[in-house]
Amino acid sequence: MTNEQVIKMLTKIAIQYDEESQESKAIGMAIKSVEKQIPKKPQIAKKENIKEYYCANCNGYINNAYDMRLSNRGNNCKLCGQAIDWSDEVGVIKNERKIY
Numbered sequence: 001m002t003n004e005q006v007i008k009m010l011t012k013i014a015i016q017y018d019e020e021s022q023e024s025k026a027i028g029m030a031i032k033s034v035e036k037q038i039p040k041k042p043q044i045a046k047k048e049n050i051k052e053y054y055c056a057n058c059n060g061y062i063n064n065a066y067d068m069r070l071s072n073r074g075n076n077c078k079l080c081g082q083a084i085d086w087s088d089e090v091g092v093i094k095n096e097r098k099i100y
């Protein structure tokens, strides 16, 4: 079962309960948890010509292109656990690292 399927199923279960019920709140928390497992591309900012990466979920700082090693870039945000999709950045990171 994919994360998307789990979210759909939990949403169907949640509507059986009153919105303010403990059950509904628990299911809502479970949905948020599963959503974090779906990788999101990082938000990017440039500081002194070095790309900085921020979590798309909590806006927390993840890393920058200068410090990053492909092997230890981290697949999850250390602050909120959001899975990070680095697929757009792999080439960029390699190129930026050649500068230094």
Ligand SMILES: [Zn+2]
Residues within 6 Å of the ligand: 055, 056, 057, 058, 059, 060, 077, 078, 079, 080, 081, 082
């Ligand atoms: Zn985060």
